[in-house]
Amino acid sequence: MFENYKTLEDLGANEWPNVILWAAPVMFALVFAEWGLSIYKNRDSYDGKDFLAASSIGLINVGISALIKVALFTAVLFFWNIVPWKIPPTWWSFIPCFIAIDFARYWAHRVAHEQRFWWATHVTHHNSTKYNFSVSFRLSWTQHIKFIFFIPVVMIGFDPFVFFICHQIAVLYQFWIHTEYITKLPAPIEYLFTTPSHHRVHHASDEHYLDKNYGSTFIIWDRIFGTFMEEKERPTYGITKPVSTYNPVTLVFHEWYDIVSDLKQAENRKEAMQIMFGKPGDEVIKNRELRRAQRLESQKVPAAPILNEQEPSLLQKER
Numbered sequence: 001m002f003e004n005y006k007t008l009e010d011l012g013a014n015e016w017p018n019v020i021l022w023a024a025p026v027m028f029a030l031v032f033a034e035w036g037l038s039i040y041k042n043r044d045s046y047d048g049k050d051f052l053a054a055s056s057i058g059l060i061n062v063g064i065s066a067l068i069k070v071a072l073f074t075a076v077l078f079f080w081n082i083v084p085w086k087i088p089p090t091w092w093s094f095i096p097c098f099i100a101i102d103f104a105r106y107w108a109h110r111v112a113h114e115q116r117f118w119w120a121t122h123v124t125h126h127n128s129t130k131y132n133f134s135v136s137f138r139l140s141w142t143q144h145i146k147f148i149f150f151i152p153v154v155m156i157g158f159d160p161f162v163f164f165i166c167h168q169i170a171v172l173y174q175f176w177i178h179t180e181y182i183t184k185l186p187a188p189i190e191y192l193f194t195t196p197s198h199h200r201v202h203h204a205s206d207e208h209y210l211d212k213n214y215g216s217t218f219i220i221w222d223r224i225f226g227t228f229m230e231e232k233e234r235p236t237y238g239i240t241k242p243v244s245t246y247n248p249v250t251l252v253f254h255e256w257y258d259i260v261s262d263l264k265q266a267e268n269r270k271e272a273m274q275i276m277f278g279k280p281g282d283e284v285i286k287n288r289e290l291r292r293a294q295r296l297e298s299q300k301v302p303a304a305p306i307l308n309e310q311e312p313s314l315l316q317k318e319r
Contacts, residue, residue: 005081011160013073019168027175031133034179038132045132045180049246056248057124058137068144075147076163079154089159097158098166098217101150105170105216108149110227113211119280120255121146127251129238131203136178141252173217178203194219197231204235240281255280 031051038045080086087093112122124140154163176182177199185195194215202213212229215222222228243254259275265285266272274284 053246054134054137085157087157100153106221109214115277116280136175
């Protein structure tokens, strides 16, 4: 199986372009342009502390990505090498690869909202009450474990270089949809692609907007799988359990801390699994204690009346 195994050196991975790094100066320029426009129009799109928190989280995430780059590339190579079929790195292979990556991103994103363990890798991106270009920098330092959702794409046989470039473009696409200054685009674009309007809905904490519009580049997946919602009124941004801090460490790890705290109170394996992989808002421990309190209340027997020594008996009263 490994007689034709290719290594990172064989593929020249060290020379592959870092598209996101190239785009970074443009992204920061657009952030400051949007911030200036917000001040000029007297809008509350930006908060200085929130911006610093997002930038700190983003810069540390870039550092983590660089540190684990070789490990991730090695994993991609391993799964690519074990499949006997290969798709040659031609111009047309980029198209199906990008579509396959976007399909995987839809499900990775959806699972990250529907299971608490994965939500902990993603909540950092949602815990800002602002919505602007800098929010795209708020990517959790633990998000890289979601790589497992992309293994099937690698095993289709796409060349690792093609996979790498398509994945970077998919990540880069997320930047421009984090703004309130782009309203609705022409209907064909709104129908096929994820736009700022669609993604604003996704970042809302309003009950009717929750868990909608998971699409990364293509919104068509949401239309197919029933998770699409059109933007009506302006959303309220943030999460349903706000985190009142600008500390980057807390913003990244608060949900992990809550999970560990709840796991310590789990009474059995089933309850632990519910805590880990149930819906993020299930509050397993709190609801368990509430049910117990309700059962105890319903089982209470009314106490028999106690006769006061000073009070005459019924017989005395009749006399």
